[in-house]
Structures are given as structure tokens and as C-alpha cells.
Amino acid sequence: MSVEIKVPILPESVSEATVATWHKQVGDAVKVDENIVDIETEKVVLEVPSTVDGVITEIRVEEGATVGEQDIIAIIEEGAAASAAPASTAPASAESASTQAPAVDSSNDDAAANDDDADKLSPAVRKMLAESNLSAEAVKGTGKNGRILKEDVQNHLKTATSDSKASATPSSPTAKTAQAGERGERRVPMTRLRATIARRLKEAQDTQAMLTTFNDVNLQAVINLRSQYKELFEKKHGTRLGFMSFFVKAAIEALKRFPAVNASIDGNDIVYHDFYDVGIAASSPRGLVVPVMRDVDQMSFADVEKSIGAYGQKAKDGKLTMDDLVGGTFTVSNGGVFGSMLSTPIVNPPQSAILGMHRIEERPIAENGEVVIRPMMYLALTYDHRIIDGKESVLFLRTIKECLEDPARLLLEL
Known part of the structure; x- marks a missing residue:
């Protein structure tokens, strides 16, 4: 049937x-x-x-x-x-x-594996062969009945590129000249996800009055706390104690004090959210995604770490669902994992603000009248100036700084 x-x-x-x-x-x-x-x-x-x-x-x-x-x-x-x-x-x-x-029964036959019959090639493989100026006979197929797969073409091209680089030695001026003269280009259609990201980011720039304010934070206290309790924390909760949970919990404390940062604009109305759903910007093989953690104010440090880890793995595996991505009242983006020193993140509409984290770098600072070396990080808050005033944005970021430089504030809600 x-x-x-x-x-x-x-x-x-x-x-x-x-x-x-x-x-x-x-x-x-x-x-x-x-x-x-x-x-x-x-x-x-x-x-x-x-x-x-x-x-x-x-x-x-x-x-x-x-x-x-x-x-x-x-x-x-x-x-x-x-x-x-x-x-x-x-x-x-x-x-x-x-x-x-x-x-069918001769999958190990090289002739069958490299059969140039177009019907054995998927449209994607035919396109890759044509763009790469390759014939089907040049590629070893590893699919069923010797069928050529996209991975076979990609592996063939990688091998050819490696061989080309290896042969381009200083004693081979001809090879160097050929490489220097190459001016190829490729035209690849945007994926639907990439096109959507581009459209939404441009819409955010066109519709919001975005402004970014900065501050820096001394993470020595957080690092000391992690060093003291990381083994006990992992043993008890089954997950490592990272930096993200500190930043997320500090952001929640700041959001409670400044409700406008957790709000959004709907027409001529300001919608204040009495819940805290935090999106964590993550890189995936298909582009930027922002899975959302719900009711973060009710989560423990361990819950936050487990949730971030689970979402990160789902993003890598391409297993995120629509429910994982919708909603969110505030976003945290950690460009520091890629080495970013400073950035101006773009707000994820209809949210009104996004917190940008950056790399931790030891820098000299003045402390109690002395110059000392401390692990410092720049923080950036991009916000919609239509709903959030400059004073609120600065105090919001300062609240996060105070909570991170004295983590006891997070427990005492000070």
C-alpha cells in the first residue's frame, strides 16, 4: 500500500x-x-x-x-x-x-558507485557537482548502491583543497601563482532561518530608538565563589557552576527594580510583564537562536545552569521546538565565549532591552588607593529609548554590577 x-x-x-x-x-x-x-x-x-x-x-x-x-x-x-x-x-x-x-546487489562495485546516471543523484548533489565543475565519476559514492551523497562531494572538495595547499610549497612558484590568481565566488541562497534573522534585526533597527550604555564589572568575587564551591555544587546538582547563572540571576534582580526594562510596547500601550522569561542567545549550525527560560525568578542557580546546558545541546543538535523559542521578556547574549571585548547587541523585538556579556580580561584597576590586577568584563545594555529612560538604563546596569561584585546581594535581595 x-x-x-x-x-x-x-x-x-x-x-x-x-x-x-x-x-x-x-x-x-x-x-x-x-x-x-x-x-x-x-x-x-x-x-x-x-x-x-x-x-x-x-x-x-x-x-x-x-x-x-x-x-x-x-x-x-x-x-x-x-x-x-x-x-x-x-x-x-x-x-x-x-x-x-x-x-542493487553490487554496492561494492566501483563502477556502480560512480555511475553517472543523473537519476542516481539527488538535486542537491547534481547542483554541487555542477558548481564545483566535477563529474560524477570523480567522486566516490558512499550511499546505498554506491549513490553519491552531498557529504561525498564535500569530502572530495576538502581533500582536493588540502592536496592543493600541500603542493603549493615555496619551491613551486607555478602553484603559488595559480593560487594567487584565483578569484572565485559562490552564490548560496539564504536559509529561511538566516533570512528571518536578517529581516527581524532590520525591523528592530527601523522601529526602535535603540541606545547602548556600558559599564564594567570586577568578577573576582564570582570567581572566588565558583572556585570554592564548584566541586560541591556539581556533586550535589549534577551540573557545573558557570558564570551565566550569576548574570541571569543578577539580571532578574535588576528587572524587578526597573519594570520598564522587562516591558514591551504594543501600539500606544506599554505592557508590563509580571513574570520573567529570559532568552539566552545561542549559536547553532543554522544561525542565531534564542531559546527562552520561563519564570527564571523561581529558578535556582542549578536550575538555570541545567536549563542553559539543555538548550545549548538542543541548539547544536537542531532539536529546538517552536515552544522553546517563542516569548521572552528580556535577553542575555554572551559574546565573550567567542572572544568579544565589546559590542552593541541588538534588541530582540518585541522586547525592550538586551544584556551583552563579553570576555573576562585581567586589567589594572584602582582599588582602595592601589593599582591591582582584577578579572574585568565590559557589560553592555542596549535598550529601546521610547520606553526606557537613560537614568533607568544606567541604574539597571549598575544593579547588575553591584550584584556580581558582591554575590551575597543575590541571596539577600539587596
Whole structure:
């Protein structure tokens, strides 16, 4: 029985998506709940699993194509065996089905692996080969029945690049000249996530009166506290004690004192939020994402550390859901993990402010009339001046500084 594989129900406010990566091809056997394709929306990547055991007989949508909710993207023959798949391929490959069938049991045959029959190549692979000026015979296929995968082309190009660099020695002026003369360029369409990030950041600049104020903080007390309790903390809570939990908890204390920083503008109204949902800006393979921790004022240091760790892993694995990303009343961005000394982060609408952290650097400062070396960090608060006054922004940042330089304030709420 033929089973249709459809685009899943898309998150609210998302009308279309892009086919990102096919993990299976025509003729491949699949099991129920096995992921066969990734669908990229404006915010998250959705996995589309198989609903039955069987063989993919037709793929209707190429990688990079735009699809809508419940569009049919593939057909699976339920209960079919992989060896029978070539006889049931999509109409586009019907002409080559009879020639491919004998090659099913010869996956180790180099000739079959490098067959230049276009029907054995996915659209993405054909495009990569064309852009790289490569023939199918030049690439070793590692897929089923010797099929060439995108990874095979990428690995071939990496190997070729490495060999080219190795041969370009000082004693080889010809190779150096060839490298110096290369002026290639590549045109790659934006992913839907990257395009959305670009649009939202530009909208923020166009609609908000953004201003950034700075301060620096001496983290010696935080470092001493971590050094004293990090082993006991990890043993008891099962997670390491990092810097982020201190900054998040300090931000919560400051948000309580200055409600406008936790508010947002809706038309001509100011919406004050009596809850504290903090977004943590994180880098993922597909771009910037901001998963949101809910009700952070009710969380302990350990809860914050565990939540940040879990979201970070989900971002790396591409497992974040729409629920993980919506909402948020304030954002913390840590550019210091990449070595940033100073920055002016952009507010994540409809929020009104974002806190920027930077690298910790030992610097000389005056302390009790003496010059001493202390671990210092620059802090930046970008805020919407339409709703937050300069005085509030400066005092907000100073509150964070005071809480971090004397962490006991966080416990005593001083």
C-alpha cells in the first residue's frame, strides 16, 4: 500500500517552509518513526519521520523547494523490500529503473558507485557537482548502491583543497601563482532561518530608538565563589557552576527594580510583564537562536545552569521546538565565549532591552588607593529609548554590577 508523507502542521504564524535535507533517497528502506527529511521554517527545523515500515518510491520535492502545510513530499510503499525499490521509483527515474536493478546487489562495485546516471543523484548533489565543475565519476559514492551523497562531494572538495595547499610549497612558484590568481565566488541562497534573522534585526533597527550604555564589572568575587564551591555544587546538582547563572540571576534582580526594562510596547500601550522569561542567545549550525527560560525568578542557580546546558545541546543538535523559542521578556547574549571585548547587541523585538556579556580580561584597576590586577568584563545594555529612560538604563546596569561584585546581594535581595 502506498503511503503519502506530508509536511507536518507548521507552528502558528508560519505559513510555509523549505525542504532542507533529504536523509533518504528513492529506493531506500525506512522504518517507522525514522527521520527521512528536515523541513526548515523561519524559527526551527522540523524532522519528518516515516509513518510506516517500507521503501521510498517517490520524492516529489527537491531540496531548497518551498512547501506548505500538509503538502505531499514523498511516497512510501508500506512493507516493501529495499531490493524491489528500483522497480517502483518515481516517473522521473522510470527509464533508468531497469538498468539500475541489477546494481542493487553490487554496492561494492566501483563502477556502480560512480555511475553517472543523473537519476542516481539527488538535486542537491547534481547542483554541487555542477558548481564545483566535477563529474560524477570523480567522486566516490558512499550511499546505498554506491549513490553519491552531498557529504561525498564535500569530502572530495576538502581533500582536493588540502592536496592543493600541500603542493603549493615555496619551491613551486607555478602553484603559488595559480593560487594567487584565483578569484572565485559562490552564490548560496539564504536559509529561511538566516533570512528571518536578517529581516527581524532590520525591523528592530527601523522601529526602535535603540541606545547602548556600558559599564564594567570586577568578577573576582564570582570567581572566588565558583572556585570554592564548584566541586560541591556539581556533586550535589549534577551540573557545573558557570558564570551565566550569576548574570541571569543578577539580571532578574535588576528587572524587578526597573519594570520598564522587562516591558514591551504594543501600539500606544506599554505592557508590563509580571513574570520573567529570559532568552539566552545561542549559536547553532543554522544561525542565531534564542531559546527562552520561563519564570527564571523561581529558578535556582542549578536550575538555570541545567536549563542553559539543555538548550545549548538542543541548539547544536537542531532539536529546538517552536515552544522553546517563542516569548521572552528580556535577553542575555554572551559574546565573550567567542572572544568579544565589546559590542552593541541588538534588541530582540518585541522586547525592550538586551544584556551583552563579553570576555573576562585581567586589567589594572584602582582599588582602595592601589593599582591591582582584577578579572574585568565590559557589560553592555542596549535598550529601546521610547520606553526606557537613560537614568533607568544606567541604574539597571549598575544593579547588575553591584550584584556580581558582591554575590551575597543575590541571596539577600539587596
